[in-house]
Amino acid sequence: MNVGELLPDFVGLSSVLTGYDANTIAPKVDPLDDNTVAMQYLRLMLAKADNEIFLQTLAVFREIVADLPDAWNWSNAKDPLFKPNIPADVAAQVKAQILSNAEMAAMSRRMIRLWYLATWYVNEPPDFAGEVVSMDAYKEGLAWPTIQAHPMGYSQLDFGYWADPPPSAGTTPPAPPIRSGASAAPPAATQGGKQRGGI
Amino acid sequence: MSRLKLSLVVFALAGFVALGLGHLGSSAQSPPAAAPVGVTAAPAPSCTPFPVPTAPFVDAQLSPCIPFAVSASDFASVSRAQPAFDVFSWRSFVALNWPTDGTTIGQDGDNPTVWETYNESYQVFLADGSAPHWGAPVDVPAACKGANLPVFRMKQKVSDEVLDERGQPFRTGPLIDQRGDYVRYAIHLNKETFDYVLDNGLYNKEGQAKFASRPANVVDLPAGTNGSAKTSPVVPPAIGSIVIKSAWRLLDPTKDKLERYHKSNVLVYTAPSDDPPIKERCEARTVGLVGFHIMHKTAAHPQWIWSTFEQVDNLRGDKAAGVPATFFNAAFPRRKINRPPPMPWNPNVKAPPSQIVRDIPIDQGAQALNKQWQGLLRSKTPKSVWQFYQLISTQWPTKAFIPDPKDPTKRVMNGFGAPAPATLGNAMLETYTQRSSSCIECHKNATTTGGKFGDFSYLLQRAQPEKKP
Amino acid sequence: MSQEKIYDVVIVGAGIAGALAAYKLAAAGKSVLVIDGGKRTPDSRDAYMQQFYLAMAKTPESPYPNYKNTPVPLSLDIGNWKTERALEDAFKEGYTPPGYLIQKGPLPFCSTYERVAGGTTWHWSGTALRLLPADFKLQTNYGRGIDWPITYDDLEPFYCEAEQEIGVTGDTGNQGYHGITFGKDPKDPSKPYAYPMPEIPMSYLDKQVAQGVGSMSFDGQVVSVSPTPQGRNSVPYDERRVCAGNTNCIPICPIQAKYDATIHIAKAAQHGAKIQYRSIADKVLVDPQTGLVSGIHYVKFTDPDLPRTPTAPQGAFKEGVAKGKIYVIAAHAIETAKLLLNSATDQQGLADGVANRSDQVGRNLMDHPVQLSYAFNRNPLYPFRGPLATSGIESLRDGPFRQKHAAFRVEIGNEGWNWATGDPYTTLNALVSPGRNSVSGPNHTVQGGLFGSDLRNALNGFVTREFRFGSLVEQLPISENRIRLSKDYTDGLGIPRPEITYDVDDYTRSGYAAARKFALAVFQKMGATDMTFVNDADPTAFQFTDPDDPGAKPETYLLNGAGHVMGTCRMGADPAASVVGPDHRSHDHKNLFIVGSSVFTTTGTANPTLTIAALTLMAADAIIADLK
DSSP states (O other), X not given: OOHHHXXXXXXXXXXXXXXXXXXXXXXXXXXXXXXXXXXXXXXHHHHHSOXXXXXXXXXXXXXXXTTSOTTTOGGGOOOSSOOXXXXXXXXXXXXXXXXXXXHHHHHHHHHXXXXXXXXXXXXXXXXXXXXXXXXXXXXXXXXXXXXXXOOTXXXXXXXXXXXXXXXXXXXXXXXXXXXXXXXXXXXOOXXXXXXXXXX | OOOOOOOEEEEEETTTGGGTOGGGOSTTTSOOOOOOTTOOOOOOTTOOOOOOOOTTOTTOOOOSOOOOOOOOSOOXXXXXXXXXXXXXXXXXXXXXXXXXXXXXXXXXXXXXXXXXXXXXXHHHSOTTOOOOOTTOOOOOOGGGSOTTSOOOOEEEXXXXXXXXXXXXXXXXXXXXXTTSOBOEEEEEEOHHHHXXXXXXXXXXXXXXXXXXXXXXXXXXXXXXXXXXXXXXXXXXXXXXXXXXXXXXXXXXXXXXOGGGSOEEEEEEEEOOBTTTTBOOEEEEEEEEEEEEEEEEOBSSOTTOEEEEXXXXXXXXXXXXXXXXXXXXXXXXXXXXXXXXXXXXXXTTSOOOOOOOOOSSOOOHHHXXXXXXXXXXXXXXXXXXXXXXXXXXEEXXXXXXXXXXXXXXXXXXXXXXXXXXXSOOOOTTTSGGGTTTOOHHHHHTTOBOTTSOBOXXXXXXXXXXXXXXX | OBOOOEEEEEEEOOSHHHHHHXXXXXXXXXXXXXXXXXXXXXXXXXXXXXXHHHOSSOOTTTTSOOOSSSOOOOHHHHTTHHHHHHHXXXXXXXXXXXXXXXXXXXXXXXXXXXXXXXXXXXXXXXXXXOOOGGGGGHHHHHSXXXXXXXXXXXXXXXXXXXXXXXXXXXXXXXXXXXXXXXXXOXXXXXXXXXXXXXXXXXXXXXXXXXXXXXXXXXXXXXXXXXXXXXXXXXXXXXXXXXXXXXXXXXXXXXXXXXXXXXXXXXXXXXXXXXXXXXXXXXXXXXXXXXXXXXXXXXXXXXXXXXXXOTTSOTTSEEEEEEEEEEEEEOSOHHHHHHHHHHTXXXXXXXXXXTTOTTSOTTOSOBOOOEEEEEEEOSXXXXXXXXXXXXXXXXXXXXXXXXXXXXXXXXXXESSTTXXXXXXXXXXXXXXXXXXXXXXXXXXXXXXXXXXXXXXXXXXXXXXXXXEXXXXXXXXXXXXXXXXEEEEEEEOTTSOEEEEEEEOOOHHHHHHHHHHHHHHHHHHHXXXXXXXXXXXXXXXXXXXXXXXXXXXXXXXXXXXXXXXXXXXXXXXXXXXXXXXXXXXXXXXSOTTEEEOSGGGOSSOOSSXXXXXXXXXXXXXXXXXXXXXX
């Protein structure tokens, strides 16, 4: 199998699932060249996820975007600066055709966790077991820009920046409703709790 | 407070040969005569903007024109873009090492260079905090004025006083050649950089504080550009801030292959220190260039473009030419590699030789370019010392800008800018951190003495308090 | 055993106490040998950074080595301590608890430490607070604990020296609370003292909290938020860079903008001190005639992961005795006590160990138990930006209430709920998994199954509003909070592992309850929503009932370690009740000094590193005087 041939579909679906433009998560000019984080994740999915379901998921996605104009297609993107560029109907189709299927939805959730946390969890939903994909992947985890911060241990900012809100503060969405409920599932045990042990 | 001051200063002696040290011999083996103080080698009027080269880079040519910038707008991938930056590096190397006497580079073997007419950091950030003058003569430490030393005219000084002047950044340790001698370092900055520092009063601590007191003020050194005829007004091509960091080893005229080094006759000065205890010392020596960083800020690459070169014999030598490696000894295969010598470090005392290997090999593209440029130098000027230097790589930001979060129609500098290659180290300058060293990621932390953004230059934190008369 | 050179000073341990002692003594021209159990630290910290990046659980220990011969306690062990305890009891023979510390309860000791050159300063937070004058006189002022044999004024010049050595940021103008005074500029006595670097700016989050606190009182104290003096660079200092706000002081600063003790190890070596790595001191030897320490017995090993078994290759282990005129034990509170206890012989007076005629070695183990309270603010506070903590509430570190309950200081975290819940990981995973999922017990649950911009918005909306208080609560010296040598378990070298009994008394529990009450009061004032979840079944849970409230029910709290391991060799004037005197000299052996937090008489509420440094610099002067 030519892994590179799967890349556009993988990046396209990843873009819809993560809510980040394809050019942001998989820039064409990338210092990692042929070992980009996108390629690392794709190879990892092929190596560790159920291949039949994974390839099926990509194939369904390929069908969804088959008729879209090339301007959307990741491999033809020209703008080096990211613009949120995910047509609403593609997201709706992904929800209807992929996330409605339990197995493909689980596959999609694995992809989201990879992109946001750079972590491959053995189980889906996750428990403690897993691995961080790579140092480069950790630094590009999407959880950090989503919370308008930087990966812990990897700041590209200058001394004292923390005294002010982030430059992107104006884009912060309104507060989600905070709810509590005793019936919820327990926390998906991940990297939490008791671990600091020192201040 | 304890402050490690491995102050290793090297002064050049003009007229050194004439003063009785004539054993240095032929012109190919003797250091070139010094250039006059304060000469600024401006690019020749005919210098044109540097076009983005395309494979197979047939445009290699020896030219005194320092390239202004790399126009990087439409690269398809990093591996396809890299050669443009590597050619930029080679062209910069040739132009900066161009002779100041009107001859062609290397036609007489070695030659005095343009960049050695630049000022060194110690000439800019003066001990008393006073305003510097471009090319002004400098006070020589008393230890260098010994009875056996003639009065001499200053050409250059290789110093090693604060932070990265100590040769290896952040106390990672000195580099020792096979004779047990410490490698010495120098930092030069061009007139564009000098003028910016002077014009903005950044040459002393008080000036930096005053500059920073205006909130809009951010250190923003001049940026090179290929210019544009399409804009109004027309933007002329310009050279940006260039900073050069050089590494030198002490040469033995009877044993070393002098014809393979760019050389300088200097006073090697070790400044005194209490913590750690180091005695002052000054010694006249011939030194050879072994490592060479060129940092050039350009408008398209505000994280700067980082070119780095080494002398070819550093790690491998040349078996065919009977030249042993300078920083590796194959006779001791069990020596620990890339490890600093045991403490205490004292340049006045011979140290165990370093056993250095390159952690990340030079990529094939740079290797091919090295062959091409070394061949060009050899064919035009067979005696040229410059054919014995090689490009290691060029680091540049692949994503220099992002949209301004406050106004997406504008763009702002993007942190580290996703540098390519991700790591780059010179075995002479980042010996012990080659594997993880990233020029841009480290220099992004450079600040003024007040902790403000220093535009990727650690030089500004050398500023001293102004001494009131 | 090989014949060794006789040094002026032999130091055991290359953490901040050993490093500063080695540096000051070597700079004074003394010949110094430092023995450390760790391997030589890497030339570049990137080796540790790589281990950090790739660690699933980014605990304080995650970047650092954990070898069979020099095992370390792990934060992840703490949750299993009861299980380990039960398994030990059930399978007395043939079961070896995986955790290094043998926890005997009734509560687990929750703090950890490193066994590598540089010590636990590799992952200290950088908080560089002085103890308060009142902390030295707890008994006199409040009838609690005991007094130190020295006063704040005795230590003040050494605080200044320590702040210069470490490189501390701060403004004396806002640090003079609770009677803290600053002397004169050591370089120019005509000027008042100034911290060596300007203050690190308060984070946006700090400022919002400060605004929210406004003017309020608690326990009779006016409460305010103040910037924290920090051992990290605000300007270039000592050839190190300024802080870039990597938000990673714990477990590791990527650029060494934060001080760590490898700096003084290197400085000591530049003055000729010898550092001997991969060597575990296991016995302090005492001359039976003079009662003086005559040597440090050590085991040097080639491979720290190779246990010392009969089948181990020859030459893998070498025993030796390091000899000096003066000996300094600086192995951190637990290892120092372990070494002294392990040195027991049938020589007269050494039946319970070296320097232990008082029977105080290993006793009075203390920490700053940390009460974590966390909440959502109404507006975004943008956590995960800047150093882990840049401000705190110091107002409740002293007051008449100390007659009744422990004092505490509140650290305001800049890392959201990272410590408390493991965010942003936990929230992200809860938003992705299908169904309704918990982030903080039943207190905070989220609707999962999100993707795309819904996911982005939800993650942002929750996490940008997170903040937490960590209240460091004072703990009193208690005789039965102690370490002993395990009779059952050893490390890879055959040295007994430390066995710990530990509890938290009502004074501290009451302080814990006050800290919780205080956090709730602030949250309410700010309009923030408390989200703290306490699981009664947590292996660190303990109860407290407010005795002043007749209707009060037992409340459950969770114990957290501050990483502040103190006590075990306390300083005092009375040889019958303390291990060292005010000059850090053993009451029993004139040429033996003990430095580090093991000598702390009481804990106060200041993070201990700065006090360790100041005390060590003071002790070094006594040693230099001895050698004259």
